[in-house]
Amino acid sequence: MGSHSRARRVAAALGFAGLLCAVLGVIMIVMVPSIIKQQVLKNVRIDPSSLSFNMWKEIPVPFYLSVYFFDVVNPKEILQGQKPRVQERGPYVYREFRHKSNITFNDNDTVSFLEYRSFQFQPDKSRGLESDSIVMPNILVLSAAMMMENGPMSLKLIMTLAFSTLGERAFMNRTVSEIMWGYEDPLIHIINKYFPNTFPFKGKFGLFAELNNSDSGLFTVFTGVKNFSRIHLVDKWNGISKVNFWHSDQCNMINGTSGQMWAPFMTPESSLEFYSPEACRSMKLIYKEQGVFEGIPTFRFVAPNTLFANGSIYPPNEGFCPCRESGIQNVSTCRFNAPLFLSHPHFYNADPVLAEAVSGLHPNPEEHSLFLDIHPVTGIPMNCSVKLQLSLYIKSVKGVGQTGKIEPVILPLMWFGESGAMEGETLQTFYTQLVLMPRVLHYGQYVLLALGCVLLFIPIVYQIRSQGPKDAASQPSLATQPDQLSSPYTPLLQDSLSGQPTNPKL
Structure with missing residues (x-):
């Protein structure tokens, strides 16, 4: 009797536990997605209390700037009207450091900040040294010549004489360090003296001189604290x-x-979509495919074919014109009116005539396309590689002797790739908190529900098994009744059970 009572209590306890597990599993199925969403919304906004704030303030991802130069092989022949030949040199790799300062929270749900950048050369990751010499177009001379193309001949002759006096030529031989971070040029001093505010350069001239140890402008973006629909969007720039x-x-x-x-x-x-101060415009990337980065699910976004398309191919880009061949964007209006063009490296995804006009270019999607891998749940980049090329339009300008007989051509100067991938402790923390834990909760809710159903089934089975034999034992068997009945009425009962008429004689 005691064992049966104990078994009933165990079955009841298991049933109660099963009910709790099942109820908890159902609650989790209903509530967990909402809880995860609320936690993500809370921790991706720009707020000192959010988990991602320090990541936003001091980007822990190591960024690298890889620079490739197009070394001009035949400068003398180009001046005689021949096709340019270039040889790609590099990469020259720099570790890029970023940090935000002047962080100011405003009353309209925005935050303003300056982001400073600095670069440090990485010899072990580079193919060459900063002391390497590169032959490339003299941007100052050829740009000045293009600006004076429609000017009076007398002024062009004066310009030619001035260039000769200063020793300026159409092509120059400079070190990587000089091209990147600047070199002294007497032409800069003359232009700043007689034509102030023409160039943003007050001292040395270099392609990245204005980026090192400087900020990219005052950004004001929405924090998402009060209005989440506009989180991270730029409100104003400068x-x-x-x-x-x-x-x-x-x-x-x-x-x-x-x-x-x-x-x-x-x-x-x-x-x-993002605003790039270097490109002086907003750019939009489109979804390509799903992927996985170090166990973290990602969406890959790439540049559409229309990013640098000209106005005839993609009418919305008409505002960036005057345009030339499709696949290059004229950025002269935001680059001191120099005839500079932005594109993908090696004129990838551009009109083929551009790459055919210069020997030594080999565009291909594996090396020259850009991408961003984003964790779709949080909107945080996991791995990125943004690649752009800067080119100069050069041609012979009548009256400017330094331009010789140069045939019109878009000549690549260099291309660069900014890359970064989350790694180390930051990656592990991100994976644990934003991938592993939600995954455990996701599967845990169904495990609890299944376990609850199993435990609820145990007392039901016990009840059925405990009641079945008891009921059978409580009813006498017909086969054993004659032996068990010993009263004088047994014959009568037997006749009744057999369906025969009873004998009235006692």
Whole structure:
């Protein structure tokens, strides 16, 4: 009797535990997605109390700037009208350090900040040294010649004489360090003296001189604390909501984020839009495919074919014109009117005539396309590689002797790739908190529900098994009744059971 009572108590306890597990599992199935969403919303906004704030303030991802130069092989022949030949040199790799300062939270749910950058050469990752010599077009001379193309002949002759006096030529031989971070040029001093504010350079001239140890402008972005729908979007850059470099309102708009984080809960229909001060415009990337980075699910976004398309191919880009062949963007209006063009490296995804006009170019998607891998739940980049090329339009200008007989051509100067991938402790923390724990909760809720159902089934089975034999034992068997009945009425009962008429004689 005691064992049966104990078994009933155990079965009841297991049933109660099963009920609790099942109820908890159902509650988790209903509530966990909402809880995870609320935690993500809380921790991706720009707020000192959020988990991602320090990541936003001091980007822990190591960024590298890889620079490739197009060394001009035949400068003398180009001056005689022959086809340019170039040889790619590099990469020359720099570790890029970023940090935000002057962080100011505003009353309209925005935060303003300056982001400073500095670069440190990495010899072990580079193919060459900063002391390497590169032959490339003299941007100052050829740009000045192009600006004076429609000017009076007398002024062109004076320019030719001035260039000769200063020893300026159409092509120059400079070290990587000089091209990157600047070199003294007497032409700069003369231009700044007689034509102030023409160039942003006050001392040395270099392609990256204005980027090292400087900020990229005052960004004001939405924090998402009060209005989550605008999280990370740029409100203003340097106090303006649109630039004035281009010829249409659409092209002048400052759209998207500052290029570091995006809104969470992305879908394949989402796009990545960001404002680039270096390109003087907003850019939009489109979804390509799903992937996995170090165990973390990602969405890969790439540049659309229309990013640098000209106005005839993609009418919305008409505002960036005057345009030339499709696949290159004229950035002269935001680069001191120098005939500079932005594109993918080696003119990838551009009109083939551009690459055919210069020997030594070999565009291919594996090496020259850009991408960003984003964790879709949080909108945080996991792995990125942004690649762009800077080219110069050169040609012979009548009256400027230094330009010789140069045939019109878009000549690549260099291309660079900014890359970064989350790693180390930051990657492990991100994986644990934003991938592993939600995954455990996701599977745990179904495990609890299944366990609860199993435990609830145990008392039911016990009840059925405990009641079955008891009921059978409580009813006498017909086969054993004659032996068990010993009263005088047994014959009567037997006759009744057999269906025969009873004998009235006692």
